[in-house]
Amino acid sequence: MAADPVLSLLIVEDDADFRALCEEFMVRRGHRVTAAANGGEGLDACRRTDFDVVLLDLNMPGLTGLEVLDRLAEVQPGVEVVVLTGQGTIDSAVQAMKLGAADYLTKPFPLPELEARCRIAADRRRLRRDNVRLRTLLSRDRAKVTMIGASPAMRQVTALIGRVAPTDHTVLISGESGAGKEVAAKAIHERSRRADRPMVTVNCAALPEQLVESELFGHEKGAFTGATEEQPGLFEVADGGTLFIDELGELPPALQPKLLRVLEDGSLRRVGSSRERRVDVRVVAATNRDLAAEVAAGQFREDLYYRVNVLSVDLPPLRERGDDRWAFVEMKLAGKAKLDPDAREAIGTYPWPGNVRQLLNALDRALILADDGVITPDDLPPDVCRTATPRDRSSERESDPPPAARRPPATTLADRERESVEAALRKTDGNKAEAARLLGVHRRKMYRLIERHGLGVKPIADDESDADADDAQETA
Numbered sequence: 028m029a030a031d032p033v034l035s036l037l038i039v040e041d042d043a044d045f046r047a048l049c050e051e052f053m054v055r056r057g058h059r060v061t062a063a064a065n066g067g068e069g070l071d072a073c074r075r076t077d078f079d080v081v082l083l084d085l086n087m088p089g090l091t092g093l094e095v096l097d098r099l100a101e102v103q104p105g106v107e108v109v110v111l112t113g114q115g116t117i118d119s120a121v122q123a124m125k126l127g128a129a130d131y132l133t134k135p136f137p138l139p140e141l142e143a144r145c146r147i148a149a150d151r152r153r154l155r156r157d158n159v160r161l162r163t164l165l166s167r168d169r170a171k172v173t174m175i176g177a178s179p180a181m182r183q184v185t186a187l188i189g190r191v192a193p194t195d196h197t198v199l200i201s202g203e204s205g206a207g208k209e210v211a212a213k214a215i216h217e218r219s220r221r222a223d224r225p226m227v228t229v230n231c232a233a234l235p236e237q238l239v240e241s242e243l244f245g246h247e248k249g250a251f252t253g254a255t256e257e258q259p260g261l262f263e264v265a266d267g268g269t270l271f272i273d274e275l276g277e278l279p280p281a282l283q284p285k286l287l288r289v290l291e292d293g294s295l296r297r298v299g300s301s302r303e304r305r306v307d308v309r310v311v312a313a314t315n316r317d318l319a320a321e322v323a324a325g326q327f328r329e330d331l332y333y334r335v336n337v338l339s340v341d342l343p344p345l346r347e348r349g350d351d352r353w354a355f356v357e358m359k360l361a362g363k364a365k366l367d368p369d370a371r372e373a374i375g376t377y378p379w380p381g382n383v384r385q386l387l388n389a390l391d392r393a394l395i396l397a398d399d400g401v402i403t404p405d406d407l408p409p410d411v412c413r414t415a416t417p418r419d420r421s422s423e424r425e426s427d428p429p430p431a432a433r434r435p436p437a438t439t440l441a442d443r444e445r446e447s448v449e450a451a452l453r454k455t456d457g458n459k460a461e462a463a464r465l466l467g468v469h470r471r472k473m474y475r476l477i478e479r480h481g482l483g484v485k486p487i488a489d490d491e492s493d494a495d496a497d498d499a500q501e502t503a
């Protein structure tokens with residue numbers, strides 16, 4: 028079984044002997060303890076550190092326990108407080124509970140009892156936090172989605188979504204990164220009979236491999252080191268609704284049979300449990316890999332592929348969607364700024380390997396940089412204007428076509444994927460973290476893409492230097 032969690036505790040108690048006794052006991056039990064001799068010190072500690080539980084003596088000179096409790100609501104909202112009272116001060120204990128204290132103990136009390144009460148209070152805090160997390164997770168996907176795009180290619184996609192949505196079958200959405208697979212999944216969910224239930228999203232590439240199983244299927248308390256509490260998986264959270272599994276191609280092979288099973292009969296077992304549970308979940312999955320090719324190469328289970336790919340929606344890359352890019356431009360600029368002719372040409376010529384996401388990011392940046400509401404090529408990311416030819420240098424266009432224009436168009440999904448990765452690396456001078464951001468993929472996924480397409484071998488130190496570069500940029 029896993030060990031009980033270590034608590035971060037603050038003891039605010041003016042009686043030095045009693046304070047030392049509590050501190051020593053809790054430290055011996057493995058908790059992190061801060062001790063404060065009065066209310067002022069206690070509040071200061073709360074400004075510096077996030078505690079699970081505050082043990083608060085009510086009768087102290089200076090600031091009383093009740094006053095401290097009152098101010099704690101502002102200094103560290105949500106912290107749990109266990110009040111310690113002497114005999115005959117029960118009334119103030121009751122008052123403390125009204126002010127939000129979680130519990131109270133009357134001195135003298137056995138120290139193990141104090142620890143038990145702290146654990147209960149900390150659990151309550153964790154449950155409250157989980158609840159907020161789950162609500163956020165669910166509400167995040169409640170906003171209605173509008174699929175922009177009236178090109179023939181997108182009209183076909185929208186019509187197909189309209190047909191597959193009400194069926195309750197599993198759908199596989201394929202397309203390049205940033206092409207709008209998640210938007211399409213939301214559109215399917217919203218047009219399904221499950222629309223008033225949650226759509227929950229999980230991205231297989233963004234999770235460390237060892238976490239994917241417990242995130243999807245949940246775990247029991249003690250199932251592995253660190254599993255201090257039972258946790259339902261996202262299949263259970265999505266019960267009655269839709270589970271969007273992004274980057275399905277990244278699902279570790281060991282988990283593929285388990286996913287197949289839940290798709291076949293809705294049954295699953297949490298990690299560490301022998302109990303079978305049933306869920307009613309519609310799965311919409313997405314991939315920017317050619318899963319059929321992965322099946323042929325023995326890297327993805329054939330039975331799972333056929334089970335997931337009952338219905339498929341293929342999202343074309345933005346560069347194959349005619350004038351759709353202008354609809355995104357219009358939506359983004361919405362009267363806030365205009366494009367000058369050269370910027371318009373740059374946006375029109377650039378192949379947008381990172382698709383809609385990359386275009387929207389470029390426009391966000393341009394909106395910040397533009398002077399007087401006019402976007403010039405200088406306000407666009409350098410790689411975007413590099414492929415465009417300013418109108419006053421049009422003679423150079425024939426003699427020196429941009430590299431993207433010289434290459435024949437990619438034909439398969441794998442080709443397109445490789446091209447996108449190459450283009451992103453070129454643009455970022457080989458900075459993998461930057462390239463990952465440009466394409467809107469997780470850094471871990473970027474390394475796999477680089478490896479898959481033989482675009483370079485990642486030395487271990489690279490990871491750190493990229494991460495450092497990342498951090499440096501973020502703090503700058």
Ligand SMILES: Nc1ncnc2c1ncn2[C@@H]1O[C@H](COP(=O)(O)OP(=O)(O)OP(=O)(O)O)[C@@H](O)[C@H]1O
Pocket residue numbers: 173174175176202203204205206207208209210211273313315383384387466467468
């Ligand atoms: N047709 C569309 N209409 C409106 N917004 C879109 C459309 N397509 C994409 N977007 C926007 O572009 C961005 C990227 O879309 P999304 O996350 O759906 O792409 P994706 O294909 O799932 O990417 P990834 O493969 O990296 O997960 C989002 O901000 C999304 O709102």
